[in-house]
Amino acid sequence: MDRSRAEINHLLREWSCAEIAWTDHLAESRVSVEFTWHREDALYRVRFTLQVPKKTIPTKHPPYERPQTAKEQEQAARSVHRLLLLKLKADLNAAQAGLAKVEEIFLPWMVDRRGKTVADLLLPRLKEQFAALSPGAT
Numbered sequence: 001m002d003r004s005r006a007e008i009n010h011l012l013r014e015w016s017c018a019e020i021a022w023t024d025h026l027a028e029s030r031v032s033v034e035f036t037w038h039r040e041d042a043l044y045r046v047r048f049t050l051q052v053p054k055k056t057i058p059t060k061h062p063p064y065e066r067p068q069t070a071k072e073q074e075q076a077a078r079s080v081h082r083l084l085l086l087k088l089k090a091d092l093n094a095a096q097a098g099l100a101k102v103e104e105i106f107l108p109w110m111v112d113r114r115g116k117t118v119a120d121l122l123l124p125r126l127k128e129q130f131a132a133l134s135p136g137a138t
Contacts, residue, residue: 001074004081008033011088015102029054031077033084034111039102045111050080 009020017037024031034047053076056065068076095102103110108119 001078001081004078004085005033008081008085008088011085011092012037015092031080044103044106046106046109047111047117048084048109050084052077052080 005022012020012035015037017035020033020035022031022033029052030049031052032047032049034045036043036045038044052073054068054073055076056067057072058064059066091105092102094100095105108117110118112118112121
């Protein structure tokens with residue numbers, strides 16, 4: 001997990017990101033990374049929140065499951081961090097290749113002045129917005 005975080009920090013610094021902050025929400029089994037970057041006279045803030053799966057392991061005996069061990073939880077956390085690193089690398093490579101602008105790629109995770117991401121604001125209204133496009137809609 002620490003190695004993936006270090007690689008993510010390095011990647012973001014290469015792209016001139018600043019104020020990189022990690023927050024562990026231990027009670028909810030999630031972690032957030034938030035960073036800012038200046039681009040074309042604007043300051044953008046982006047936040048990714050990762051849910052670390054809390055799984056139970058099936059067993060042969062009642063209660064037929066057991067909680068993850070600390071080692072298994074650590075592995076789940078490492079996997080989620082590694083996936084974020086791979087996503088960021090792919091997205092930034094796509095931006096570098098001209099497939100999309102960085103702003104377009106990070107749009108769902110951009111944070112407004114109230115601390116809400118664009119996804120937080122739009123997802124609750126998404127179905128309503130696209131219902132009119134469905135076949136048979138009036």
